[in-house]
Structures are given as C-alpha cells and as structure tokens.
Amino acid sequence: MKTGNASPDAPRVRMGSSRQREPEAAVRELALALDQPDIGLVIVFFSSKFDLGRLGAALKDRFGSVTVIGCTTAGEFGPAGYWEGSLSGVSIHRDDLICEVALLEQLSDVDFLAGQRFAHDLKETLRQRVPGLGPGNAFSLMLIDGLSVREEIVTRAFYDGLGGIALVGGSAGDDMAFKETKVLCDGRFVSNAALLLVATTPFPFEVFKTQHFVSGDERLVVTGAIPEKRIVTEINGCPAAEEYANAVGIEVDRLDAMIFSACPVVVRIGNSEFVRSIQKTNPDGSLTFYCAIDEGMVFKLAKGVDMIDNLAAALESVTQRIGPPSLIIGCDCILRHIESKQRGIRERIGTLLAACKVVGFSTYGEQYRGMHINQTFTGVAIGSGRRA
Numbered sequence: 001m002k003t004g005n006a007s008p009d010a011p012r013v014r015m016g017s018s019r020q021r022e023p024e025a026a027v028r029e030l031a032l033a034l035d036q037p038d039i040g041l042v043i044v045f046f047s048s049k050f051d052l053g054r055l056g057a058a059l060k061d062r063f064g065s066v067t068v069i070g071c072t073t074a075g076e077f078g079p080a081g082y083w084e085g086s087l088s089g090v091s092i093h094r095d096d097l098i099c100e101v102a103l104l105e106q107l108s109d110v111d112f113l114a115g116q117r118f119a120h121d122l123k124e125t126l127r128q129r130v131p132g133l134g135p136g137n138a139f140s141l142m143l144i145d146g147l148s149v150r151e152e153i154v155t156r157a158f159y160d161g162l163g164g165i166a167l168v169g170g171s172a173g174d175d176m177a178f179k180e181t182k183v184l185c186d187g188r189f190v191s192n193a194a195l196l197l198v199a200t201t202p203f204p205f206e207v208f209k210t211q212h213f214v215s216g217d218e219r220l221v222v223t224g225a226i227p228e229k230r231i232v233t234e235i236n237g238c239p240a241a242e243e244y245a246n247a248v249g250i251e252v253d254r255l256d257a258m259i260f261s262a263c264p265v266v267v268r269i270g271n272s273e274f275v276r277s278i279q280k281t282n283p284d285g286s287l288t289f290y291c292a293i294d295e296g297m298v299f300k301l302a303k304g305v306d307m308i309d310n311l312a313a314a315l316e317s318v319t320q321r322i323g324p325p326s327l328i329i330g331c332d333c334i335l336r337h338i339e340s341k342q343r344g345i346r347e348r349i350g351t352l353l354a355a356c357k358v359v360g361f362s363t364y365g366e367q368y369r370g371m372h373i374n375q376t377f378t379g380v381a382i383g384s385g386r387r388a
Contacts, residue, residue: 081350
C-alpha cells in the first residue's frame with residue numbers, strides 16, 4: 001500500500017506497508033511504495049518475526065547507500081492503519097529533512113555523561129552543515145532497545161546533550177515475547193543500543209504527546225522495590241501484586257495484560273502527570289514495570305477517558321498549529337494497542353492514524369523530551385507550507 005504527497009509546497013514523503021511474510025517480498029512491496037527521486041532517509045518498523053538477516057540484506061539491496069533506520073516492534077501502523085507481523089515505513093526527500101544519525105551501543109556500560117556527549121556531538125555535527133541549528137528549527141528522534149532497562153538515563157542524557165532540541169521516541173518491541181529487541185542502523189540490527197536522529201526541516205513541525213488517563217483518588221506508596229530491575233515488591237507495606245489487585249477491585253490471580261492496560265498508575269512530576277505501566281506479575285507476588293520506579297514513589301490509580309476522543313483532539317490541536325500533517329512519526333504504547341483491541345476500537349483508531357498520515361509502531365515505552373513514559377502516544381508531526 002502506498003501514499004504520498006507530490007505538492008512542491010509540502011515535504012516529499014512516501015509511505016507504505018506490507019503484509020508479505022517473506023522478507024524479500026515485504027521489502028519489495030514496501031520499496032515500490034517508498035520509491036521517489038533523491039531519497040535522503042528511510043525509516044522502517046518491522047515485526048521481530050521476520051528473519052532479520054534476510055530482511056537486512058533485502059533492505060540493503062533495495063535502498064543501497066540511502067540511510068535506513070528503524071526497529072523491531074510490538075505492532076506496526078501506516079497507510080492501512082494498525083497491522084501486526086508486518087513491515088511499515090516512510091521515505092523522505094534529502095532536501096526536506098536534513099539529518100545526522102548515530103548509534104550508541106553497549107548501553108549497559110553507558111553513563112549519563114557519555115550519553116550527553118554523544119547527543120551533543122551529533123548535534124554539533126549537524127550544526128556544521130546547518131549553522132543556525134537550534135531548538136526553534138530542529139527535533140530529534142530516538143529508538144532504543146526496549147528490554148535494555150536503560151531508557152531513563154539515556155533519554156535524560158540525550159535531551160540534556162541536545163541543549164533544548166525537542167526529543168521524541170519509542171522503545172523497540174518483540175511482539176510481546178520480551179526476549180530480544182533490536183534497533184536498525186547502517187544495515188546492522190543491534191540490541192543493547194539506542195539510535196539518535198537529529199534533524200531540521202524547512203517545513204513546520206511539532207513534537208507532541210497525549211495520554212488518555214488521569215489520576216484517581218487511590219494512593220499507592222512504593223514501600224519495597226528493586227529499582228535496577230523496575231520491580232516493585234511492596235505497595236503500602238503489602239505484597240505489591242496483592243495490594244494493586246485490591247485497589248483495582250479484583251482477585252490477584254486475574255491480573256493480566258488486559259488489566260494492566262486498563263488500570264495503570266500515574267505519578268506527578270512537577271505540574272504534569274505521567275503514566276507508569278505494569279508489565280507483569282512475578283511468581284513472588286512482585287510487579288515488574290515498564291518504567292522507572294523507586295521506594296517512596298507515590299502512585300495514584302489512573303482513570304481512563306475515551307481513547308479515540310483524546311487522540312483525535314491531540315491530532316486536531318497539532319493540525320491547528322502547523323496545518324495538515326504531511327507525515328507523523330508515531331510511537332504508541334503496546335498497552336494502548338491491547339486496550340484498543342479489548343474495547344473493539346482498534347480499527348477506528350487505525351483509520352484515524354492513517355487519515356493523519358501516521359507511520360510508526362507499538363512500543364515497550366515512549367520518550368518525550370527528557371522523560372521515559374508509558375501508555376502514551378508520542379510523535380513528531382511535519383506540516384506543509386515552508387516556514388517563513
């Protein structure tokens with residue numbers, strides 16, 4: 001499936017997707033959709049069920065020296081809306097997005113200062129090509145191993161090193177297997193790594209986020225935790241899973257991904273609320289989270305509002321500020337995907353995303369500015385009509 005925009009007053013963008021099971025056939029179909037002269041960047045999102053060796057070879061064969069980046073997913077979306085087990089992507093003309101890309105490897109050994117220097121150096125490399133580069137005309141996109149448990153420190157370090165340039169991103173998935181996730185850069189599929197793209201465009205753009213949860217009255221205090229593993233052992237002095245189940249109003253043995261997607265918790269940081277989502281219940285009665293936790297942290301059980309209305313309002317708000325999007329690169333939490341299927345609204349959300357020209361993936365976590373968050377949709381929208 002292929003969509004694009006041929007107007008000279010809009011970014012030259014081509015979007016496509018494929019449900020072909022064989023990597024070579026999927027890449028062939030996607031490449032036909034993305035084909036245009038002078039491609040500067042290709043971004044692809046792909047199921048971990050593909051043979052990545054064959055997929056990489058096919059991408060190299062089709063796109064040659066063009067920069068191709070991406071990651072494994074827990075679901076994909078593009079011109080046809082939500083898909084699973086597929087390949088989706090976008091190509092952008094080299095004059096419509098000027099960028100630099102780099103890969104930070106061995107995240108388990110990376111400290112804050114190293115991540116900060118990495119982002120700063122990448123920004124300065126682009127600034128040599130674009131002397132006026134700064135927060136007003138640039139944005140960044142990060143894709144990171146979703147099982148690295150390093151998103152918090154890397155996101156903070158990248159954002160600090162970028163010196164105010166807006167950052168958005170997502171954590172790679174592996175179709176809910178929770179075994180191995182990978183990012184793609186320069187023909188390599190790498191775990192324990194984060195990819196950073198810093199870009200400028202002559203068109204208006206906006207980095208944004210939205211979540212459809214607000215805090216309720218139930219107060220949950222983390223009284224026992226293993227922060228380095230994102231595990232909560234006790235809440236309010238009781239076994240974590242048992243206390244959370246009591247707050248939700250169900251038996252502990254009924255806790256599953258559906259409950260976690262419908263009943264996350266939120267934490268207040270400054271004047272804003274951020275979602276903290278639970279990944280799983282452990283045999284010892286503890287809870288593993290998708291995001292950072294620590295003893296003393298105060299959660300409140302969240303209440304959901306209408307997901308479609310919330311997303312539509314966010315997309316409309318972006319449109320009012322930058323005009324109709326020519327492209328939105330989106331990162332959507334897997335738990336939102338699960339909830340949308342449970343509620344029977346996935347197709348309606350997929351249609352809404354496709355209508356707004358969103359290409360992206362279902363994530364194991366999202367990044368927004370300097371924060372790693374959950375159960376949120378984050379994205380960067382690029383509009384039409386060149387900036388003054």
